Amino acid sequence: MVKFLKPNKAVIVLQGRYAGRKAVIIRAFDDGTRDRPYGHCLVAGISKYPRKVIRKDSAKKQAKKSRVKCFIKLVNYTHIMPTRYTLDVDLKDVVTLDSLQSRDKKVTAAKETKARFEERFKTGKNRWFFTKLRF
Amino acid sequence: MPFRLTLLEQSSLGFYSSEICKALTSSATMVAAKKTKKTTESINSRLALVVKSGKYTLGYKTVLKTLRSSKGKLVLISNNCPPLRKSEIEYYAMLSKVVVHHYNGNNIDLGTACGKYYRVSCLSIIDQGDSEIIKSLSGEH
Numbered sequence: 001m002v003k004f005l006k007p008n009k010a011v012i013v014l015q016g017r018y019a020g021r022k023a024v025i026i027r028a029f030d031d032g033t034r035d036r037p038y039g040h041c042l043v044a045g046i047s048k049y050p051r052k053v054i055r056k057d058s059a060k061k062q063a064k065k066s067r068v069k070c071f072i073k074l075v076n077y078t079h080i081m082p083t084r085y086t087l088d089v090d091l092k093d094v095v096t097l098d099s100l101q102s103r104d105k106k107v108t109a110a111k112e113t114k115a116r117f118e119e120r121f122k123t124g125k126n127r128w129f130f131t132k133l134r135f
Numbered sequence: 136m137p138f139r140l141t142l143l144e145q146s147s148l149g150f151y152s153s154e155i156c157k158a159l160t161s162s163a164t165m166v167a168a169k170k171t172k173k174t175t176e177s178i179n180s181r182l183a184l185v186v187k188s189g190k191y192t193l194g195y196k197t198v199l200k201t202l203r204s205s206k207g208k209l210v211l212i213s214n215n216c217p218p219l220r221k222s223e224i225e226y227y228a229m230l231s232k233v234v235v236h237h238y239n240g241n242n243i244d245l246g247t248a249c250g251k252y253y254r255v256s257c258l259s260i261i262d263q264g265d266s267e268i269i270k271s272l273s274g275e276h
Contacts, residue, residue, distance in 0.1 A: 003205045004230040030204065039203065077203055078196075081223075082230055 005030070005041060005077065007092070010085040010129055013045060018071055021045050022129055023080075024087040026095045039077040044095050044113045047071045049132045050121055068121060068130070070113045072099065072106060087129050089116050175239050179248045181268035182211075186249050189264025193249065195220060198259040202227040207259040209234055209269045215241040216256045224257060234273045 005011075009025045023045025032038045048069035053062050072095050091113055099109035121130045185191055192201055201207035202224075210228055212221055212235060228235045238245050242254040249255055263269050 001205050001208060002230070002232045005203060078199070082227070084230060 004082055005039075005080075008086045008088045010083050010087050011043065012081045012083060012133060013043070013073075013075060013079065014081055015079040016073075016075075018045060018047060018073065020133055020135060021047060021071075022133065023071075023073075023075075024089065024091075024129070026091050027097070036074070036076075040074055041077065041080070042072070042074055042095060042097065042100075043080075044070060044072050044091055046117065046130070050118075050130055066118065066121060068114055068117045070110050070117055072109055072113065074100065085126075085128055087120075087126050089120055091116060171239060178236075178238070178268070178272070181266040181271065182248045183250060184266035185260055185263055185268055187264070189260065189266065190262035191249075191258055191260045193251070193255045193258045195224070195257055198224060198257050199227060201259045201261060202231050202233060205231055206261050207231075207233055208263065209236065209260040209272060210257065211236050211238045211245065211260075212257045213238050213240060213242040213245045213255070220256075234269070234276055236272045236276075 005025060005028050007025050007027060011023055011025060013019055013021050013023055023043035026042045026044055028039075028041040029036070030039050032040065046068055048067075050068050051065040053065050057065065094112040094116070095109050099105045117130075120126060192198065192207075198207065198210060202210070210224060210233055212224060214237060216224075225235050238248075240248070242256040245258065246253050246255040249258065260268065
């Protein structure tokens, strides 16, 4: 009786090219839209997780290993597994429905989310979100 | 409280006490079995009332749909529901703070309890109508 598919909820994508990847809900459309008459949400997720950094890595190598590749997608609720985790990064201004209209807008939005995800990863918070789900 | 018995009384009591023990335990299990049968009957009657007067959905896909939209108020799962599916429904219910009741019976029994001629593995009650199934089951939990 509590709504849980809200912005900042961490979810796992279950279907499609990004199956098994973790994502965060940016905007939820519970009743759907004219084009998508089902419940769906706009998510920003990690398509390439940051790799494990070891002590003997040089600074250049550490920087390369800590990179994160992101994706932005509209996903159906049935293709998502919600989790009990949240990730509060403010991506509402960067990732919008409008940014999915054309390829270069999508690329700029993805670059911005990549920057925000990487800085969150480097602080060491939300460690669960940035670890790959093993299955 | 201990009391002294003569040797003869002790031996005779030994013979009878095992019988008494057997009778006591069998009646105790019978009492326990009767109690679960009584509560299952009351759940069945309440379910029948919900089917008659309330709103409900049957089946895994619609149960998840009602949990996502926070319309479901109570979820019942049969005892032979596959464990992965059962834990998935329980996880969704934990996120949406909905009571899950593990029905004491398999999907055939749950389907019969809903008055249907097919098997029902899980169902979600949206509006309980005239019955008070939600209060009684959440009182148990």
